[in-house]
Amino acid sequence: MPLDYATVKDWRFDDVRQRYEQKDTMLYALGIGLGQDPEDTGQLRYVYEKDLRAFPTMSVILGYPGFWVSDPRSTVDWVKVVHGEQRLTLHAPLPVSGVVTGRTRNTHVIDKGADKGAIIVSERTLHDEDGQCLATLRSSTFCRGDGGFGDGDASPEALPAAPDGDPELRCELRIPSSAALLYRLNADRNPLHADPDVARQAGYPRPILHGLCSYGVAAHAIVKTFCDYDAARLTSLNTRFSAPVYPGETLQCDMWRMPDGQIRFIARAKERGVVVMSHGTATVQS
Structure with missing residues (x-):
């Protein structure tokens, strides 16, 4: 059944004020695989309170408004929704602890067709207590059962594909x-x-990894490869989710540095040879 465009586009989100502590910062970093080598001082700075730093993709879990499409008033068939894309622009380093406020709005509601579903693009800005914007997050939700509602918004600019051929770095x-x-x-x-x-009821042989955890692991790969674990140099990270990842797998991140300095990447579940993230882009400061 098609969703109601006006209801979704004009959905009112309350601001989400969230306090987090150093242990939350360390827990996030551990969750995306930092600290597996406890003698690697580059990783240790994100999981140990001595000279602790916040890993920038922790932005994705802060000020989150919750799974709002499950509200019956949303008119969305929430059982059939999947995370399509995640985009992140970082404006300032995240504090290792503090209070942040997330402000969310729906910017695009796109009709792909009666048999092709719909896409909802949500934007969240993350602010510190002084009102400074720390990050802008744009998330695309693919609503597989909700196309065919008629006139909607035009799609935002598509993410570029990675180059063909062998990667520059892996x-x-x-x-x-x-x-x-x-x-x-x-x-x-x-x-x-x-x-x-x-997981089996949902059609998977075993529990799958969170898409945003896979996203964080890809960020880890980029920060390790291009930033020598100085994650403050990462200023943007965008990708499209194309398949689930299973815990215990190896994430193989293939990367190319483009002439304009942008990094493009794809990520595979190595053991299965399946692309799990495509159309990846990142920017890092020199």
Whole structure:
């Protein structure tokens, strides 16, 4: 059944004020695989209170308005929604602890057709207590059962594809078997990521990793490869989710530096040879 365009486009989100502590900052970093080598001082700075730093993609779990499409008033068939894209622009380093406010609005509601679904693009800005904007996040939700409502918004500019051929650089990071159980303590406690029975009911052989955890692992690969673990140099990270990742797999991130300095990447679940993230772009400061 088609969604109601006006209801979704004009959905009112309350501001979300969130306090987080140093232990939350460390838990997020552990959840995306930092600290697996406890003697690597580059990783240690994100998981140990001595000279602690916040990993920038932690922005995705802060000020989150919740799974609002499950509200019956949204008119969205929430059972059929999946995370399509995630875009992040960082304006200032995240504090290692503090209070932030997330402000969310829906910017695009796109009709792909009666049999092709719809896309909702939401924008969230993250602000510190002084009102400074720390990050802008844009998330695309693919609503597989909600197309055919008629006139909608035009799609935002598409993310560019990675070049053909062999990558300039490659980074492989093993995802711990317990990664989903650890990452879910940050925010998303959907049983799909923990309960084997729920995963099988959803059509998966076992629990899958959160898409935003895979996203964080890709950021880890880029920061390791291009920034020597100085994550403050990462200023943007965008990608399209194309397949689930399973805990225990190896994420293979293939990367190209473009003439304009932009980094493009794709990520595969190495053991299966499946592309799990495509159309990836990142920018890092020199």
